[in-house]
Amino acid sequence: MNPKDFQTSTAGRVIRTPKGYWTFIPNALPPNIQWSPSLISAVGAAERALGKLDSLANTLLSPHILVRLFMRREAVLSSRIEGTRASLGDVYVYEAAQLSFLEPASDVREVHNYVKALDNGLERLGSFPVSLRLIREIHAALMDGVRGEHLTPGEFRRSQNWVGPPGSTLETARFVPPPVDEMHTALNDLEKYIHTPSELPSLVQAALIHYQFEAIHPFLDGNGRIGRLLIILLLIEWDLLSQPWLYLSAYFETHRTAYYDNLLTVSQRGDWENWLSFFLEGIRHQSADAVLCIERLQHLRSIYHERLRNERAAERLMQAIDVLFERPILSIRQLEVAMKIPYRSAQRYVEKLEQLDILREVTGRARNRLYQVDEVLSALESSTGSKALR
DSSP, rough: OOGGOOOOOOOOOEETTSOOOOEEEEEOOOOOOOOOHHHHHHHHHHHHHHHHHHHHHTOOOOOEEEEEEEEHHHHHHHHHHOOOOHHHHHHHHHHHHOTTTTTSSHHHHHHHHHHHHHHHHHHHTTTTSSSSHHHHHHHHHHHTTTTTSSSSSOOOOOOOOOOOOOOOOTTTTTTOOOOHHHHHHHHHHHHHHSSSSSSSSSHHHHHHHHHHHHOOOSSSHHHHHHHHHHHHHHHHHHTTSSSSOOOOOHHHHHTTTHHHHHHHHHHOOOOHHHHHHHHHHHHHHHHHHHHHHOOOOOOOHHHHHHHHHHHHHHHHHHHHHHHHOOOEEEHHHHHHHTOOOHHHHHHHHHHHHTTTSOOOESSOOSSSSOOOOHHHHHHHSSSHHHHOOO
């Protein structure tokens, strides 16, 4: 890391370690923000878009039916930023079949772990605040049984790490976060900031916290994914969203270079305005995208319910449709368990939905078959980041 790149920064300082390499120590939050008219406007636009999303979501009769789709979409896109190649379909196939030939360190297992980590974090929020302890817990779930599992899952690092292209060293890395002792001090300061009342807009606080977490880089692996999970947990804890509908990974994936560059220029030049503007535009854009996606899925669900209205066992078939919106690729056994009905009944419902061209068998096998709702997956893929979902 070249210390000359950081000489004008007000976000922190560089120090030379006893071993001779340079590291960056972020200052405690909050920074002194210069409130330009464009930044003030960006805050207002992001808050309005997020409010519209939450208002729409609160009108849904069964929000849990759709929110599970959003969680898996986020898992695919956040993991994609870190180099995985699993698709949304791969995740549902894995969850439906738990295929034995998938290696523990496979991409799809990493995405599946992301869902587990998010689930764990959301469940804990009911009785436990966002904290360093919670961050360690979700990191343990994220790294369980995948590449990087040997890098102390659920524990903050005890050695120096760095950020840079493959083959880079501490001397040539693009960014070197704080040494271990300074890391712990910075983490404690970050936790205090999260729990200290602030006059800053909550979305600005979320942007500051995300930057700070990435600058501290407290784990040997998984920092990017945990940092993005932290955003949604904060929005839920601060009552900005009632359910986890908003995720920025699609925006960060689409603008990956700008995402990393904006984080780095905060450290190098104290350029908070460009980072905050980028983050807030992501909130605005992804809130609007989530609204469109919810509307598409709700419309599709209404079409299916109308198509089934005059069928025998219409009510049970509609319940089966709701299961399919949670799991658009599933087995008969999964439908049996989800609806708490006999296997033969679940089989009849699947056959009927096949006849109505709602379901499609996708394995071509005589046994252990899986069925897919193409239109639900297409509705998700029509949103931002759709190419990364495939």
